[in-house]
Amino acid sequence: MLWAGWSPAARPLPVESGDAIHRLGRDVGDFSDFPTWIPQEVGEAIFFLFAVIIMARVNPWITLVAALPLLAVFFINRVAWRRFLLYDRATRVASSRVTGFLGEILGGVQAVKVADAETGALRYFDTLSEARRRAGVRQNPFLTLSFSAGQSMGDVAVALVVLLAGQAIQSGGMTIGDLVKMLPFNEERALRIAVTETTRIYAKGQMIAAKELKKQYPDVRIIKTWFTDNDDKVCEICGPLHGMTVDADEPFYDIEDDLYQDGNPPAHVNCRCWIETSTDIRGTR
Numbered sequence: 001m002l003w004a005g006w007s008p009a010a011r012p013l014p015v016e017s018g019d020a021i022h023r024l025g026r027d028v029g030d031f032s033d034f035p036t037w038i039p040q041e042v043g044e045a046i047f048f049l050f051a052v053i054i055m056a057r058v059n060p061w062i063t064l065v066a067a068l069p070l071l072a073v074f075f076i077n078r079v080a081w082r083r084f085l086l087y088d089r090a091t092r093v094a095s096s097r098v099t100g101f102l103g104e105i106l107g108g109v110q111a112v113k114v115a116d117a118e119t120g121a122l123r124y125f126d127t128l129s130e131a132r133r134r135a136g137v138r139q140n141p142f143l144t145l146s147f148s149a150g151q152s153m154g155d156v157a158v159a160l161v162v163l164l165a166g167q168a169i170q171s172g173g174m175t176i177g178d179l180v181k182m183l184p185f186n187e188e189r190a191l192r193i194a195v196t197e198t199t200r201i202y203a204k205g206q207m208i209a210a211k212e213l214k215k216q217y218p219d220v221r222i223i224k225t226w227f228t229d230n231d232d233k234v235c236e237i238c239g240p241l242h243g244m245t246v247d248a249d250e251p252f253y254d255i256e257d258d259l260y261q262d263g264n265p266p267a268h269v270n271c272r273c274w275i276e277t278s279t280d281i282r283g284t285r
Helices: 002-006 017-058 060-107 109-114 118-171 176-182 187-216
Strands: 221-227 245-247 274-280
Touching: 017 060, 060 109, 060 118, 109 118, 187 221, 187 274
Parallel strands: none
Antiparallel strands: 221 245, 221 274
8 A cells, every 4th residue: 555655556647637648648749740840840941041142142132031930930920829839738738627527517417416516516617618619719829829920020021032133134133044053943843833733724624614514404413424544654543533423512532621622623732534424314303
């Protein structure tokens, strides 16, 4: 008994049970993912360094102006980080209280029934849930706005480079080749973007045609069929979709909350697939 009293399992948790559950679910995952972030961060830092060197050799003035939005991102993140930690802690505390209360209720169902405390327990649970909702509402928009600001500054930097480079080209201080060196594009990437967006535009056109058919023939089933080039370049994603037919308003694959996909081609970057819409007389009502 004395040994059991001093064993780690007999010691009380330093935090609430709900907080312990959240730490096991979030902190452990973040800690294990951290080593996988290091190569990406190192690679991006090396890429940034070489990009700045190349741009500075082409035009130091444009490089300096383009770096200003990036410095703004740094200061925005530093200012936002402190508030984000406050919001994150408030969300975690609120979520932990909900989780801990659920654990207590599920572990003491009989006691709640004997005390006829169902109404009070539900009322307190609603109070905790509302506190968690408010904490989440404060945190998520702030995080989204901060992330959007950082992303937008990158676009601002590219826009400044294009504008200043255009003026320099008009004055004869730069050439088109110099501008290409400063922008993050090359022939391979341009071709990849062209193929992907051409595929997307064609699929969009087919979906517009399907909507028009639906308006003209509301009692007829409108379908769409996926096609590939059926050659050795077809990937494992698009191969199984070849010849698949679904209703026009149904996706061919799981979208997974991707803002750039709608269940139609392209299923990935450099996708060459296409769809064709038609009517299915057998589906006429």
